[in-house]
Amino acid sequence: MSTASAFSSIQGCWFKGERKIRVADKRAKRLTLGSHVASPSSMSFRVSASSSVKPEKDIRIGLLGASGYTGAEIVRLLANHPHFQVTLMTADRKAGQSMESVFPHLRAQKLPTLVSVKDADFSTVDAVFCCLPHGTTQEIIKELPTALKIVDLSADFRLRNIAEYEEWYGQPHKAVELQKEVVYGLTEILREDIKKARLVANPGCYPTTIQLPLVPLLKANLIKHENIIIDAKSGVSGAGRGAKEANLYSEIAEGISSYGVTRHRHVPEIEQGLSDVAQSKVTVSFTPHLMPMIRGMQSTIYVEMAPGVRTEDLHQQLKTSYEDEEFVKVLDEGVVPRTHNVRGSNYCHMSVFPDRIPGRAIIISVIDNLVKGASGQALQNLNIMLGYPETTGLLHQPLFP
Ligand SMILES: NC(=O)C1=CN([C@@H]2O[C@H](COP(=O)(O)OP(=O)(O)OC[C@H]3O[C@@H](n4cnc5c(N)ncnc54)[C@H](OP(=O)(O)O)[C@@H]3O)[C@@H](O)[C@H]2O)C=CC1
Numbered sequence: 001m002s003t004a005s006a007f008s009s010i011q012g013c014w015f016k017g018e019r020k021i022r023v024a025d026k027r028a029k030r031l032t033l034g035s036h037v038a039s040p041s042s043m044s045f046r047v048s049a050s051s052s053v054k055p056e057k058d059i060r061i062g063l064l065g066a067s068g069y070t071g072a073e074i075v076r077l078l079a080n081h082p083h084f085q086v087t088l089m090t091a092d093r094k095a096g097q098s099m100e101s102v103f104p105h106l107r108a109q110k111l112p113t114l115v116s117v118k119d120a121d122f123s124t125v126d127a128v129f130c131c132l133p134h135g136t137t138q139e140i141i142k143e144l145p146t147a148l149k150i151v152d153l154s155a156d157f158r159l160r161n162i163a164e165y166e167e168w169y170g171q172p173h174k175a176v177e178l179q180k181e182v183v184y185g186l187t188e189i190l191r192e193d194i195k196k197a198r199l200v201a202n203p204g205c206y207p208t209t210i211q212l213p214l215v216p217l218l219k220a221n222l223i224k225h226e227n228i229i230i231d232a233k234s235g236v237s238g239a240g241r242g243a244k245e246a247n248l249y250s251e252i253a254e255g256i257s258s259y260g261v262t263r264h265r266h267v268p269e270i271e272q273g274l275s276d277v278a279q280s281k282v283t284v285s286f287t288p289h290l291m292p293m294i295r296g297m298q299s300t301i302y303v304e305m306a307p308g309v310r311t312e313d314l315h316q317q318l319k320t321s322y323e324d325e326e327f328v329k330v331l332d333e334g335v336v337p338r339t340h341n342v343r344g345s346n347y348c349h350m351s352v353f354p355d356r357i358p359g360r361a362i363i364i365s366v367i368d369n370l371v372k373g374a375s376g377q378a379l380q381n382l383n384i385m386l387g388y389p390e391t392t393g394l395l396h397q398p399l400f401p
């Protein structure tokens with residue numbers, strides 16, 4: 001996992017130029033990867049013909065947890081990707097079903113039948129997106145062929161500190177050795193490490209909205225490390241597709257509810273990232289809320305500025321930090337970010353406001369939880385890991401209204 005030094009080049013480090021894709025190399029690699037099988041262990045994967053889809057693109061993608069919301073979102077994004085093709089998809093309860101029957105909106109794509117993880121043949125893919133619930137992922141990923149590039153969307157590999165993981169997630173870490181090679185996938189901040197990574201831990205959706213504005217400000221010493229207060233809101237799709245009483249329409253509509261007050265598991269992830277860049281322990285007060293909407297996430301962040309710093313300085317720092325970034329947009333002063341304006345897209349919009357109380361500022365940051373907060377950022381990361389332009393498959397505009 002990367003350290004503070006990895007945060008040192010926030011600006012000007014992403015490649016805008018079209019990197020030449022070595023198709024021949026990729027094809028050669030595919031042949032090599034074809035000979036890998038999972039190592040024998042208590043959890044073994046059957047090597048069988050699980051895909052009926054003939055690959056027509058360069059990179060064959062395996063999708064673990066394809067029958068969930070983030071899995072479906074990756075399939076939607078890959079429809080416009082010229083190089084990545086889903087050739088293997090897994091499900092749990094829905095194993096054996098066609099993707100079309102689980103997600104009719106994806107029926108236009110040629111997709112393989114959903115298989116259970118134990119029946120999946122990982123020797124037939126080049127890279128994997130893992131969209132499984134946290135707590136189920138470590139054991140599965142540690143048995144995958146080591147040649148595979150993997151982006152894990154779950155929280156299982158995000159925390160460097162094993163004791164901290166076990167404390168916040170309430171279970172033993174089952175892949176301690178693997179944890180050491182993990183790179184945290186906050187793309188705009190850690191791009192250089194992601195380029196070299198084999199296994200990327202994709203950030204949580206709340207931590208993405210929070211770290212993107214705060215990392216450049218902490219790095220430039222413009223805000224204090226103390227008294228950072230975050231009031232965050234999420235659409236219900238953030239909770240996944242699994243049936244839960246608390247997520248019934250009658251429980252969600254016409255009201256909002258706070259949850260995880262003082263103990264949400266994203267707190268250590270946020271504090272890890274902010275402390276790395278501040279090079280001292282940063283603590284935050286973080287309260288998430290469930291909103292009566294399907295997609296979208298907003299973090300409203302209250303900070304104390306360093307002595308002599310004005311909100312214009314915060315705004316200018318964010319503008320400079322992200323001026324070359326496609327997916328992070330710092331809005332003009334006074335313009336309020338809205339989840340509507342990023343819906344269905346990989347964009348993050350942010351803005352800074354002076355608080356009425358002298359010395360304080362209010363930062364607002366919005367994303368689509370399923371795109372920049374999950375599947376979009378995951379695709380951005382895999383593009384980078386495989387040497388493709390990072391915007392590939394991600395440049396569609398937000399869906400408004
Ligand atoms: N939703 C969001 O906005 C975000 C989600 N994430 C993270 O991404 C991951 C996926 O989230 P999401 O798509 O919303 O979740 P869903 O609940 O919608 O989907 C979970 C998927 O995992 C499968 N699955 C469940 N249990 C097991 C198991 N024991 N073994 C194998 N497969 C299993 C399910 O199969 P089946 O349906 O067939 O039972 C389904 O395909 C989670 O870790 C989540 O926390 C991260 C950022 C944002």
Ligand SMILES: CC(=O)N[C@@H](CCC(=O)OP(=O)(O)O)C(=O)O
Binds near residue numbers: 134155237288
């Ligand atoms: C609305 C809702 O329930 N949201 C989820 C966050 C989704 C996410 O980022 O979860 P991971 O850390 O598991 O990837 C939650 O609060 O747990």
